[in-house]
Amino acid sequence: MRRVAVLGSTGSIGRSTLEVIAGHPDRLRLVGIAARSRIDLLAEQARAFRPTLAAVWEEEGAQELRRMTGSLTVGVGPEGLTWLATHPDVDVVVVATSGSEALIPLIRAIQAGKQIALASKELLVMAGELIMRLVQEHGVKLVPIDSEHVALAQCLQAVTRSEVARLVITGSGGPLWGLSVSERQVVTRAQVLAHPRWQMGPKITVDSATLMNKGLEVIEARWLFDVPLERLRVLIHPEAVIHALVELVDGTALAQMSPCDMRLPIQYALSAPERWDSRFPRMDVTQRSGWHFFEPDLAQFPCLRLALDAAAVGGSACVALNGANDAAVQAYLAGQMAFPDIPRVIEEVLEQHPAIPHPTLDEVVEVDGWSRRVAQERISHSPRRFVKVS
Ligand code: MG
Numbered sequence: 001m002r003r004v005a006v007l008g009s010t011g012s013i014g015r016s017t018l019e020v021i022a023g024h025p026d027r028l029r030l031v032g033i034a035a036r037s038r039i040d041l042l043a044e045q046a047r048a049f050r051p052t053l054a055a056v057w058e059e060e061g062a063q064e065l066r067r068m069t070g071s072l073t074v075g076v077g078p079e080g081l082t083w084l085a086t087h088p089d090v091d092v093v094v095v096a097t098s099g100s101e102a103l104i105p106l107i108r109a110i111q112a113g114k115q116i117a118l119a120s121k122e123l124l125v126m127a128g129e130l131i132m133r134l135v136q137e138h139g140v141k142l143v144p145i146d147s148e149h150v151a152l153a154q155c156l157q158a159v160t161r162s163e164v165a166r167l168v169i170t171g172s173g174g175p176l177w178g179l180s181v182s183e184r185q186v187v188t189r190a191q192v193l194a195h196p197r198w199q200m201g202p203k204i205t206v207d208s209a210t211l212m213n214k215g216l217e218v219i220e221a222r223w224l225f226d227v228p229l230e231r232l233r234v235l236i237h238p239e240a241v242i243h244a245l246v247e248l249v250d251g252t253a254l255a256q257m258s259p260c261d262m263r264l265p266i267q268y269a270l271s272a273p274e275r276w277d278s279r280f281p282r283m284d285v286t287q288r289s290g291w292h293f294f295e296p297d298l299a300q301f302p303c304l305r306l307a308l309d310a311a312a313v314g315g316s317a318c319v320a321l322n323g324a325n326d327a328a329v330q331a332y333l334a335g336q337m338a339f340p341d342i343p344r345v346i347e348e349v350l351e352q353h354p355a356i357p358h359p360t361l362d363e364v365v366e367v368d369g370w371s372r373r374v375a376q377e378r379i380s381h382s383p384r385r386f387v388k389v390s
Helices: 012-023 039-049 059-067 075-086 101-109 121-138 147-156 181-185 202-212 211-223 261-270 303-311 317-333 341-351 363-378
Strands: 001-006 028-035 053-057 073-076 090-097 117-120 142-144 165-172 234-237 242-248 253-257
Touching: 001 012, 001 075, 001 142, 012 028, 012 039, 012 090, 012 101, 012 261, 028 075, 028 253, 039 053, 039 059, 053 059, 053 075, 059 073, 059 075, 059 234, 073 341, 075 101, 090 101, 101 117, 101 121, 117 121, 117 261, 121 142, 121 253, 121 317, 121 363, 142 147, 142 211, 142 261, 147 165, 147 211, 147 242, 147 253, 147 261, 165 211, 202 211, 202 303, 202 317, 211 234, 211 303, 234 363, 303 317, 317 341, 317 363, 341 363
Parallel strands: 001 028, 001 090, 028 053, 053 073, 090 117, 117 142, 165 234
Antiparallel strands: 165 242, 242 253
C-alpha cells in the first residue's frame, strides 16, 4: 500500500490523481491533501477519501476546513505544506501546485526520503540542478507526471544511455496553432483558454498558447534525464497522439502513444515500475490518420525562444524566466494586460537579470521574488502599452 499526499489536490492534476487513487483502493491510500483555495472541495475530498492530514495556505481556510470536517489535522502556510510533505505517514508526495510555494516543501520531502511524483514542472525549471542533486544524495525516486516526460521515461526503459542520440518532446501547438501572426495579436481569452486536446488548469493552458510550456518542458527534461540541451528537440504534432520520441544512435526511434488523458501519466507515475490496469479510454489507431510533425517557428512563438535562450544561459536565468512568466500569465488571466505583452514582460525582466551560474536555494528564492516584482512593476507602470483586453 502506497500512502499518498497530494499538494494541490483541488487543481486539475490533483483531482485526476484522486480519481486514480479511487481506482486502486488495494494499492493506493490518500493520507494527505492540500490546496490554496476551494476549501469546500477540500472538505468534500476529505469526506470521500478520509485522509487524516491536510494543509491550506491561510489560517482562515484552515479554521473553515476544521469546522467542516472535524477529524482532520490541518497545517497552515508554507510550514503546513512542509509538515504534510515530510509527515511519517506519507510515502509518496504528489506535487501539483501552481506557483513556487511548493519548492521548499518539495526539497524537505526529498531530504525526508519521500518518493516524489512531480507535476509542477516550474519547480524543476527554477531549481532542477539542486533538486536532482538532492534526489541523488538521498537516494529517493522522483518521477515526472508531465505526459511528455512520462512518455520519455517509458521509452528510455528499453535502452541504455549510450544508445540514446536525442530526446524529442512533442506538443500539440496549443490553442492558437494555425493562426497567423496578426491573428495571434488580437486573440480573445476564450480562444487562449480553449485547448484543443487537453483539459488543464488556466496557467498551463496559457503557457500552451504561447508555447512557453514546451520551453519549460525542455528545461524539465534537461534535469530529469540529465541530458544536454543540444540533445533535446521540440516538435509540434497537432494530433497529439505521440507524446515523445527517443532517437537512438543507429537511426531507430522509439515513440510513446496514448490518449490525451492526464490520468494515464499520473497512474504510471504512481505505479512505476509496475503497470496497472485501468478503465481509461483506449487508443484506436485505425481511427487516427494523418499524423503531422512540424518544427516550431521561434519567431512566431517568442516565449519558446525566450525559454530556450534562458535554458542555454542556465542557472538563475531559468528562475527569472519562470518568475516573470508566472507573473505575466497571472496578470493576463486577471485582465491586466494583453496576450502579446506576455513575452515582452518576460524579455524585459530577463534583460535586467545577470544570471548566477549555480544558484543556491536562497538565491533561487531571491531571484524568483525579484523577477515577479520586476514583472509586476512593468505591468503596472505601462498602462499605455498594456491595454486591458477582456
Ligand atoms: Mg506536458
